Amino acid sequence: MNQFSFIKLKVLSFAFIIGILLLGAGVEASAQKVRLRAQITPNCGNNSNLKFADIYADGNIAVQGSYLCRGAFIYDISNPDAPVLSAWYNPGANLQFLEAVVIGNRGYFGSGNGGGVHIVDLTVPSNPQLLGIVNAGSGNGFDSIHEMVIHGNYLIENFNGFANKVIKVINISNPANPVFVRDINPTETLWIHAMHIRGNRMFTSGWGSSTARGRTEIYDITNIGTQAPTLLGFIEDATSITAGNNMHSSWSSEDGNYLYSCRETNNGSGDVRVYN
Incomplete structure (x- = not known):
């Protein structure tokens, strides 16, 4: 299965879950007062339905990955009724950041097409600064990842494809010098x-x-x-x-x-x- 199939299936599964949540919201909407606060769709110059990937938020910052749009989108959500696109982190204009995670003022953008994981300082969301990259040559990570989680000082990541089922653990306490910890088989x-x-x-x-x-x-x-x-x-x-x-x-x-x-x-x- 290729990466296109992965993202297509991911979108379908996500839509399914959202459908369930909306059904539940419809039953108890009056009690839970569920409502859409705002919506924002950045223009990336691509008309495909497969523009974006995962989204994550912490505090007043939200980050969104991409598929055909490329790059990662960084939002200021301090006002949930009026989110603002602070920056489009898009080095080289061709990195497919399937995963985007933010913890505090640090962003983690995982590429599905060979760019590794970019660790980015988001202290000033409108001016993201690259702190380091985890890839095969730096930290013995994967060049292409499908999913990842941050656990304290550790990046835990998988490979973007069936060719490798190993999960890698990498110490990223110093983003400029990531250190390989172990493989989980x-x-x-x-x-x-x-x-x-x-x-x-x-x-x-x-x-x-x-x-x-x-x-x-x-x-x-x-x-x-x-x-x-x-x-x-x-x-x-x-x-x-x-x-x-x-x-x-x-x-x-x-x-x-x-x-x-x-x-x-x-x-x-x-x-x-x-x-x-």
């Missing part, structure tokens, strides 16, 4: 699509294949800087080989007792599952 048969962390536990979303079930694995990453993560267990669908495959992403409840996991499909058969 999951028991998942094919590929890990995404990772989610709550406290000291990491949940992976396995893709599976036509002959092997995809696995959602749970790791203890308490001392990830000095010790290899401990596999605590995994979830497999018991009904058939393919019914539990294509796990797109997961999210745990605040109390850590439930895991919500969604599947990514292109035929409308995707679902959201809840595990205790």
Whole structure:
């Protein structure tokens, strides 16, 4: 499956989840008072429907990844009713930042087409400053990533394709000098699509294949800087080989007792599952 298929499936799965949320909002809209505060769509000069990728926010800053638009978009959301595009971080005008994460005043932009992960100072959102890049030559990272999470001083990333299922852990406490920590080799048969962390536990979303079930694995990453993560267990669908495959992403409840996991499909058969 190529990158275009990945993003297409990702968009379909995202649309499915949003549909569920909107249905729930419609039932209890009067009680929850759900309403659209604002909408902003930057003009990147591309008319495709596949313009943007993941979005993330922290404090007054939101960042948005891209697919065909290229670059990463940085927003000032201090006024939720009037978000402002502060900057379009687009070095070289051709980097496909599938992932965009902001923690405090630092942005992390992960390229799906060979640019590695850019670590950017967003102290002044309108003037982003590159602090360092994680790639094969710097930190022994991946040149192309599909998903990533930031866990304290550590970048945890996967590869953008089925050719490699390894998850890399890199110390980025000094963005100009990233240090490789370790590879995590999951028991998942094919590929890990995404990772989610709550406290000291990491949940992976396995893709599976036509002959092997995809696995959602749970790791203890308490001392990830000095010790290899401990596999605590995994979830497999018991009904058939393919019914539990294509796990797109997961999210745990605040109390850590439930895991919500969604599947990514292109035929409308995707679902959201809840595990205790």
